[in-house]
Amino acid sequence: MSALDLYLKKHYLNKAQFAAACNCTATEIDTLTQAQLLPAPSYVVTKNARIFSAVFGEMDAAGTDAGEYFHPANTVWYNKAQAAIAAHGDQAAQVFRQNFMQEFADAITELNATLWHVQDSFTSDGTAISAGLQTRADFAWQHFLMGTFSLCVANPVSAAAIARKEILQEKLGALTDHGNKLIYSSAEAKDLLPLVDAYAQAAMLFSPAEYPRCSRKRLVDDLRPHLLAAIAA
Known part of the structure; x- marks a missing residue:
C-alpha cells in the first residue's frame, strides 16, 4: 500500500463508497456527472498504476488501488442535484448551474469587500465589473464540474466555500x-501568519503525488517557517 493509496482511502471515497454514501447506484453517479449535476471524480487511478488528477494530470500510482475517487463533501452536491431534479425536472441542470454561479458571484462580491480587492471583477469603489465577474463564475463552474475543487478545497460543500479558498x-x-x-x-x-493559517484551513492537504507542486507546499509549509523566523528575529 502506497502513501498515495493511504491518502485516497483517508480523504476520498471510491465510486462504490460514494454511491453508498448517497444511497444510490454507481450508474446514477455516472448519469448525474454526465448531466452536469455532479462533479467528476477528482482522481482516477488506472489498473496499470497511473493516477489522473483533476489539477496535475497523469502521475505514477504504484501500490494504489484502481478506481474513481470522490470527495465525501460531494454528497452535499448529490442532494442539491436531487432537489433541483425534483423541483425543475428537465431544467434541473440549468437551474443547478445558475444557482452555483450566483452563489459564487455573491461570495466573490462579499470577499471583495471584506478580504481582498478582486481587481478584475470590481472597481476601487466596489462597483462590479460584470464581464470580469462572469468570467470568474464561468471558470469556477467548469472547474467544479471537473472535480478540481474537490481536490484542492478542504470542505467544498458550497460555492461560497470554494470562493473563499480561491x-x-x-x-x-x-x-x-x-x-x-x-x-x-x-x-x-x-500580518501574513493569520492569512496562512486561514488558507491552510481552507485548502486540501493534496496527495503525495501532487504535493511537491501544490499551492499548500508553497503558501503554507514552505512559507510559514520564513514568517516565524522574521517574527523571532
Missing part, C-alpha cells in the same frame, strides 16, 4: 510573490 490563495499569492518571496519584516510576517 480568494485566500489569490491574496496570499499576491502578497508573497506566490511563495517566492523569502524575506519579510516582523510586521509583515505578523
Whole structure:
C-alpha cells in the first residue's frame, strides 16, 4: 500500500463508497456527472498504476488501488442535484448551474469587500465589473464540474466555500510573490501568519503525488517557517 493509496482511502471515497454514501447506484453517479449535476471524480487511478488528477494530470500510482475517487463533501452536491431534479425536472441542470454561479458571484462580491480587492471583477469603489465577474463564475463552474475543487478545497460543500479558498490563495499569492518571496519584516510576517493559517484551513492537504507542486507546499509549509523566523528575529 502506497502513501498515495493511504491518502485516497483517508480523504476520498471510491465510486462504490460514494454511491453508498448517497444511497444510490454507481450508474446514477455516472448519469448525474454526465448531466452536469455532479462533479467528476477528482482522481482516477488506472489498473496499470497511473493516477489522473483533476489539477496535475497523469502521475505514477504504484501500490494504489484502481478506481474513481470522490470527495465525501460531494454528497452535499448529490442532494442539491436531487432537489433541483425534483423541483425543475428537465431544467434541473440549468437551474443547478445558475444557482452555483450566483452563489459564487455573491461570495466573490462579499470577499471583495471584506478580504481582498478582486481587481478584475470590481472597481476601487466596489462597483462590479460584470464581464470580469462572469468570467470568474464561468471558470469556477467548469472547474467544479471537473472535480478540481474537490481536490484542492478542504470542505467544498458550497460555492461560497470554494470562493473563499480561491480568494485566500489569490491574496496570499499576491502578497508573497506566490511563495517566492523569502524575506519579510516582523510586521509583515505578523500580518501574513493569520492569512496562512486561514488558507491552510481552507485548502486540501493534496496527495503525495501532487504535493511537491501544490499551492499548500508553497503558501503554507514552505512559507510559514520564513514568517516565524522574521517574527523571532
